[in-house]
Amino acid sequence: MARKRIRDIRNEELIEATIVTVHKRGYAAVTMAEIAREAGASAASISYYFGSKEGLMEATMRHLLRKLRRAMVEGYAQAETPRERLYAVMNANFADSLFTVPQCSIWMQFWANAPYSPRLARLHRINRARVISHFLAELSHLVPADQVETARQALQSYMDGVWLQAAQSDGPLDSQAARLAAHRVVDLVTSRELAA
């Protein structure tokens, strides 16, 4: 019991420290020593728990993806119509617990660096495919078949763009306003006017 406990505690602490430190210094500049200091540990302990720097980054990204997925399925469970499920996707992405400057910032860091790390790229690809299929599934009930892909592209671009802008924001974010705005975008994109 306790054997597992300690490992889990350290994992969590080190991942949290990674989020804070990558946000503060950037993916390109962050060092093991900085992350370790933030966590009150030594750089050597990171190697002990995660094997390597890349292992730590992968674990941190997994942590963030898990958090997002949890928020998503939670909202999905209560949604009953395709439109409500689209709202649920947006609500998850702009949930109070996820839509903060540091988290959007670190998300961007991983996003930008995923193409250059096989382990991050893999996680990124899997997550991306999942989100796309969710969007397509719901949109297929709401817009003509030949517009589904265009509508998905629009919704997903908007969602990503909001995160990207949020990452650059100075002040704190208004997650509720973001959700409302996102709902409106869903409504617009699924209205008849999308047709060319």
Next chain:
Amino acid sequence: MARKRIRDIRNEELIEATIVTVHKRGYAAVTMAEIAREAGASAASISYYFGSKEGLMEATMRHLLRKLRRAMVEGYAQAETPRERLYAVMNANFADSLFTVPQCSIWMQFWANAPYSPRLARLHRINRARVISHFLAELSHLVPADQVETARQALQSYMDGVWLQAAQSDGPLDSQAARLAAHRVVDLVTSRELAA
């Protein structure tokens, strides 16, 4: 005459090599030696021309921003209505010469790393303010005053999101389709239905 010529030629070659190499290896991993090799020069010559790695990155970002700005003013000159000018902004961002995978990719690299480099951050801030004011100026003629900011946020998020997705794309991009889709988004956002 020739004195300036050589410097300009080298500047251009090194900046072009920087774009190619950063796209290939990522901002976090790229080295002076790699860029120099791509340009058929030595790492020392980069220091000679740009002073430092950060100087080279700043010059490269300036180059990209200049390119974007040129495309923008060109379209602006021909636009006659607020809506046409919004189209022009989109057309510039999704111009054939700019909307390519490598360029979207490197743009993301700079975007993600700007917050951690004072010189990049400065360029980024200036560009951002310029784009925002353009959007606001045109939107103020098209939507009620209390919706201008929301509409700007939506349009800009969409635009950024499309670039972000394009950077991750596997195949080549269809810039004309991107422009058409962007026009439709402009139409949607400036329609009466934006109202909550």
Next chain:
DNA sequence: CCAAAACTTGAATGGTCATTCAAAATTTGG
């Protein structure tokens, strides 16, 4: 309480990299 297992880290290692510099090559202006 005890031995074994798990955990922790300071210091060493080996490697990488931006930058500098001196010397050489090239170009320029006359």
Next chain:
DNA sequence: CCAAATTTTGAATGACCATTCAAGTTTTGG
């Protein structure tokens, strides 16, 4: 053609960093 200015680079420098390892400390299970 020549001297001065400019351009080029190989090698040296110094700094930084991820990872390893051996030696300790703490925790665990009995």
